[in-house]
Amino acid sequence: MTAPIRLTIPDDPRYHGVARLVVGGLAARLELSYEHLEDLQLALASVLDNEGYTVGPEVNVELVVDEGSLDLRIGPLNGDALRTDLERESETEIGLGRLLRTVVETVELENRADGQWLRLEKRLKSVNTETTR
């Protein structure tokens, strides 16, 4: 497991791109496929870009790389709003739950001292090519 990468940004859409770039930078280091990067960024955006989930005035993004997986944690968030949307699963709706579960393997809420955090686990498969760096 690598040391966590922690980023604190203002809870403001203008700074969400910074978080996406950090995820992109990590994806480049890990040689993740473009497709996996897209999944992670979509997951990140679906949480950060919804003003009902963030509580401001800042939001943290934490990334931990473990063997074969990447944990993306976002918080503190409005746990009630998230829980409602995650649980409101329907066969006809592309809600937060369906969206996140399509792009990552684990979606769970965690209690922390500063509030609720969302943990998203993405199983990784480095393409392991002969790319030399």
Place this chain on the structure above:
Amino acid sequence: MSVPSEQPKADRELLRRYHEAGDLEARERLIEQYLPLVRSLARRYSYRGEQLDDLVQVGCIGLIKAIDRFDIDRGVELTTYATPNIIGEIKRHFRDKGWSVRVPRGLQELNVRLSHVIEDLTVQLERSPTIPELAKAAGVEEEDVLEALESGQAYATLSLSAPSSGDDNSDLDPLESLGVLEHEYEVSEDRAVLAPGIKALDDRERKILHLRFFEGLTQSQIAQQVGISQMHVSRLIRRSLEKIRAEIATEHPVERRAS
């Protein structure tokens, strides 16, 4: 703007019904009534490369906020109160997204080029390429690739009708390329399956979301099936999700504010 001049009284009655009795039908009628105002204001800003429909949706959020927050006892007309709200919402949209509209030309061009590189490498490697591979193939640094990809992250930033700056524009001429595809879809089934917020989408967007989130196809599989580039699929997915969110926001504004 076509709200008749004798309207204020009727508006106040509708506003009262909504605010005091929670009459959602009254709210609906107000929204419909003021849509021409939203359209007219949105039109002022549509030259900036954003699709008018997108701006109307954004403006509608401003309108709905105005209706929801309107104080009946303050003695102003709804038009007076709603106009700055609608403009404010449109401006906020530009402020939030505007940075990517002003993406340096070099990055835009790299973004267009990367779209082709991704396709080529996906075919060549038989899998989705990595950032280092993209950087190598495009002859640029990894950071440039990331920045260029970020600049193209739609989130409704790259208008689907915006002219592309590449040499071969087939990838970034979505309206044209999608037009060819429409006939291939059996969309009626999907329309029945997908419900809330989905009505804001066109058939192609519905189809792509259905493939991604209900059938579990990856972006590249969708790209292959639909016959457009993966980057284009990515943009359509983001754009469609954005539309759904805007639609749901207009349907349930109170819930959103409360959350």
